[in-house]
Amino acid sequence: MQKCIKNGPLAQLLNAKKAYPVRPEPWKGPPTVSYRKMFRNQYDTDVTTWSPAGRLFQVEYAMEAVKQGSAAIGLRSKTHIVLGCVNKANSELSSHQKKIFKVDDHIGVAIAGLTADGRVLSRYMRNECINYSFTYESPLPVGRLVVQLADKAQVCTQRSWKRPYGVGLLVAGLDESGAHLYYNCPSGNYFEYQAFAIGSRSQAAKTYLERKFENFTDASRDDLVKDALMAIRETLQGETLKSSVCTIAVVGVGEPFHILDQGTVQQMIDAFEIVGEQEGPAAEPDAAAGQEASAEPEQGAAAGEGVAPMDI
Amino acid sequence: MPKQQANWSPYDNNGGSCVAVAGADYCVIAADTRMSTGYIILTRDYSKICKLADKCVMASSGFQADVKALQKHLAARHLIYQHQHSKQMSCPAMAQLLSNTLYYKRFFPYYSFNVLGGLDNEGKGCVFTYDAVGSYEKVGYSSQGSGSTLIMPFLDNQLKSPSPLLLPVQDAVTPLAEAEAVDLVKTVFASASERDIYTGDKLEIVVINADGIRREYMDLRKD
Numbered sequence: 001m002q003k004c005i006k007n008g009p010l011a012q013l014l015n016a017k018k019a020y021p022v023r024p025e026p027w028k029g030p031p032t033v034s035y036r037k038m039f040r041n042q043y044d045t046d047v048t049t050w051s052p053a054g055r056l057f058q059v060e061y062a063m064e065a066v067k068q069g070s071a072a073i074g075l076r077s078k079t080h081i082v083l084g085c086v087n088k089a090n091s092e093l094s095s096h097q098k099k100i101f102k103v104d105d106h107i108g109v110a111i112a113g114l115t116a117d118g119r120v121l122s123r124y125m126r127n128e129c130i131n132y133s134f135t136y137e138s139p140l141p142v143g144r145l146v147v148q149l150a151d152k153a154q155v156c157t158q159r160s161w162k163r164p165y166g167v168g169l170l171v172a173g174l175d176e177s178g179a180h181l182y183y184n185c186p187s188g189n190y191f192e193y194q195a196f197a198i199g200s201r202s203q204a205a206k207t208y209l210e211r212k213f214e215n216f217t218d219a220s221r222d223d224l225v226k227d228a229l230m231a232i233r234e235t236l237q238g239e240t241l242k243s244s245v246c247t248i249a250v251v252g253v254g255e256p257f258h259i260l261d262q263g264t265v266q267q268m269i270d271a272f273e274i275v276g277e278q279e280g281p282a283a284e285p286d287a288a289a290g291q292e293a294s295a296e297p298e299q300g301a302a303a304g305e306g307v308a309p310m311d312i
Numbered sequence: 313m314p315k316q317q318a319n320w321s322p323y324d325n326n327g328g329s330c331v332a333v334a335g336a337d338y339c340v341i342a343a344d345t346r347m348s349t350g351y352i353i354l355t356r357d358y359s360k361i362c363k364l365a366d367k368c369v370m371a372s373s374g375f376q377a378d379v380k381a382l383q384k385h386l387a388a389r390h391l392i393y394q395h396q397h398s399k400q401m402s403c404p405a406m407a408q409l410l411s412n413t414l415y416y417k418r419f420f421p422y423y424s425f426n427v428l429g430g431l432d433n434e435g436k437g438c439v440f441t442y443d444a445v446g447s448y449e450k451v452g453y454s455s456q457g458s459g460s461t462l463i464m465p466f467l468d469n470q471l472k473s474p475s476p477l478l479l480p481v482q483d484a485v486t487p488l489a490e491a492e493a494v495d496l497v498k499t500v501f502a503s504a505s506e507r508d509i510y511t512g513d514k515l516e517i518v519v520i521n522a523d524g525i526r527r528e529y530m531d532l533r534k535d
Contacts, residue, residue, distance in 0.1 A: 102395070126395050130388050 048160045058164060059157050062186035065166035069112035071202050071235040072099060074170040075195035075209060075228055076181045080221045080252030081172035083110040084228040086199070086235055087245055100249045104129040105256035106139045107173035108249050112199035113186075114166035121165060125149065142173030146182045146190045154188030168198045174251055197231060204234040221252060225260075226272050241269055323375050323423045324349055327510030328360055329459030330371035331497055332429035333471065334437030334452050338490045338521040341429040342497045343371040343457075344505070344532060346513040356513035356534065363525065365390055368403040368430035369518050370410070373457030374444070375423035382422045385413060403430035407440040407448060414446030421445050425456035430520055437485055437520075452485050459504035459511040466500055494519065498530055505533040 005011060024042075043049050044057035051057060072085040087096035097115045101122040102108050107129065111118030128148060132140035149169065156162040164186040171182040183198065184190045195213045197205035208231050216224065228248060233241040243266035251257035330343040343360040346353060361371045362383040370386075372379040389409060393401050401409070407428050414422055421444045428440040428448075441454035453471050455463040471486050486493065494517060505512040512535065517528040 123395075126392070130391050134384055134388050 046160060047157055047162070047164060056157060059187045062164035062166050063168075066113040066168035066186065066198055067200060067202075069114070069167070069199045070099070071197060071199035071205060071232070072110040072112045072168075072170055073195070073197040073202070073205050073209070073228060073231045073235075074110060074172055074181045074183075074193070075213070075216055075224060075231070076172070076179045076193075077216050077219045077221075077224050079179055080224055080250060080255070081174065081179050081181050082224045082228040083108060083170060083172050083249045084232050085110050085112070085247050086232060087247055100247050100259055101126075102249075102257050102259070103145075103171075103173075104133075104139060106175065106251060107142055107145065107171065108251055108257040109172070110170045110249070112168050112170075112202075117165045117167040118169065121149065121152075121167065121169065124152065125171075139175060141175040141177070142171065142180045142182065143175070143177075145173070146171050146184055149184050150188050150190045153184065153186055156186075157188055170196060170198060172249075172251055172257075174253065179252065195231075197235070199235075201235040201237060204237060205231040208234045221250065221255075222268075225250065225268060229265075229269060229272065241273075242266070243269060322420075323378075325374060325423070325458075326354070326376045327458045328373040329455060329457035329463060329501070329504055329508065329511045330360060330373050330425070330427050331455045331463060331467070331500060332371065332427040332439040332441075332453065333467075333488075333493050333497060334429065334439040334485045335488060335490060335493055336437065336485055337431075337435055338493070338519060339369075339429040339431060339437035339439065340490070340493045340497055340517060340519050341369045341371050341427065342501065342515060342517040343373065344459075344501060344511045344513060345516055346511065347376060348510055351509075353513075359516055361516055361518055362387075363518075364401075364406050364428075365403070365430070366400040367520055368401065368406045368428065369520060369525070370426055370428045371456075371518075372424045372426040374425045378422040379424045382413065382424050382426075386410060389413070402433050403428070403438055403440075404432055404450075406430070407438075407450070410440075410442065411446040411448045414442065414444065418445050425460075427454050427456050429518075431522075435522055455500075457511075459501075459508040462504045462508055463500050466503065467496075470496060490519065490521065494528070501530075501532060 043051035044061065047056060047058035070086045070088040074081065074083045083100055085099040089096040099115060100108060100110045103122060103125045109122055109125065125145060128145060129140045153165055156164045166186060168186065169184040171184060173180050181193050181196065182190050183193055183196050194216055195209040197209060212227055216227070219227070225248060229241065232246045236245065243262045246265065247259060248265050249257065249259040327348045328344050328346055332339065332341045341361060345357050345359060347355045347358040358376070360373055360379070361369060363369050364386050372382070386409065390401055410426065410428060423444060425444060426442040430438060432438045439451050439454055440448050441451055441456065442448045453467050455467060488496070497517060498515065501511070501515045512532045515530040515532050517530065519526045
């Protein structure tokens with residue numbers, strides 16, 4: 001019987017895309033399109049599998065996870081480092097996740113990506129600092145900590161029973177050699193930065209930081225915090241900047257790492273938003289307005305209509 | 313050849329005395345600053361008092377190397393607690409931690425005789441006294457160290473409430489005012505320095521109250 005219904009229901013069923021993995025097709029010769037497009041799915045099952053182009057896709061996917069997390073930014077001057085992050089709560093009913101952690105008096109970290117991984121790594125960093133202090137009675141140099149962190153991340157890229165950490169860390173620290181800001185990737189790489197932003201919509205913040213970074217080295221602590229708030233505002237892209245959507249932390253000479261409280265942050269937001277987007281010379285009136293506002297903390301707290309219901 | 317006994321000891325006694333007195337809203341912790349070994353004075357200016365938490369201070373006499381190690385251990389544990397709980401440890405919590413830490417080394421003890429003093433969660437003074445392996449008790453006052461045999465009876469005479477068998481049990485915390493308690497401690501050490509050779513040089517007094525922690529010094533006999 002020659003008659004068979006080409007596009008009938010049976011044919012459709014047989015030709016439909018399968019939900020389960022299917023045996024790959026027989027080799028038809030070398031591909032005519034780039035390897036990257038053709039075989040990405042074949043070499044990405046395991047972190048211990050290289051692609052023909054010499055890449056570890058699982059590690060790259062882990063770095064994607066960082067890009068999906070909410071933004072975190074860091075910038076430093078000669079004497080201070082400021083970390084900031086955007087707090088995105090799942091719903092109005094819930095509290096937001098903690099993304100900035102104190103590691104020691106002189107080191108703090110902001111994370112983007114899988115916050116659970118970030119929490120675990122923070123615990124590791126805290127332990128390392130405590131053990132170093134115990135043995136050497138002095139604070140752990142930041143450069144040493146980031147190397148240990150990077151080595152720990154690297155291990156997960158070379159064990160078949162592990163997966164890479166899905167979190168990027170901005171490590172801010174002060175030691176004898178000055179103020180430092182590092183970025184640790186899931187790949188096990190780390191880089192030192194004058195200023196950096198990670199997470200979703202971080203490109204907007206990076207653009208802002210690239211414009212302004214030359215002024216950071218000699219900037220005052222307050223100007224640095226203002227720049228951090230401006231950078232965070234860039235990532236919000238239109239949404240109002242309120243102290244309830246962001247968290248700021250500072251560490252510097254004579255100032256142990258601490259997270260600024262909501263009231264202080266709101267005052268600083270109010271101070272520079274009144275002045276608006278002005279360049280350098282506006283620093284003086286900004287500082288004056290900031291001090292005036294801090295003399296009346298009541299107003300700042302009362303004006304918090306944007307305070308989230310379950311603020312920690 | 314007769315059986316030989318070990319003639320090297322991992323321990324040494326650096327002498328000194330410690331006292332702590334709890335009040336209604338304060339706590340006084342004091343220790344002398346003499347560190348000795350045998351008949352030799354190593355230094356006249358060594359602090360036996362260590363601040364473990366905001367409202368919790370420990371004074372320890374005995375083998376100062378073990379005391380130092382114990383203090384460092386507790387400080388590290390306190391840091392971990394702060395990271396996990398975002399707050400300082402309370403004095404009763406630290407008291408339990410100290411007891412557990414000491415018992416952990418039950419079979420190679422810290423040669424450290426401690427008194428822990430501070431304010432509890434309600435702001436009332438509390439004193440905890442320990443032996444070398446962690447047995448502890450909350451009391452109204454205590455002393456440890458080489459001079460404790462001279463000091464303790466004196467404190468009992470001045471501060472102990474009448475026998476609970478005859479009268480209703482009174483609170484162990486002394487009704488004395490802060491200044492009177494500090495004065496008592498000074499008197500106690502002056503007396504102990506007279507007869508105990510390991511106690512003397514200088515007295516360090518730490519007072520914890522709602523305003524914070526205050527430190528005071530007083531000279532003692534240097535012989």
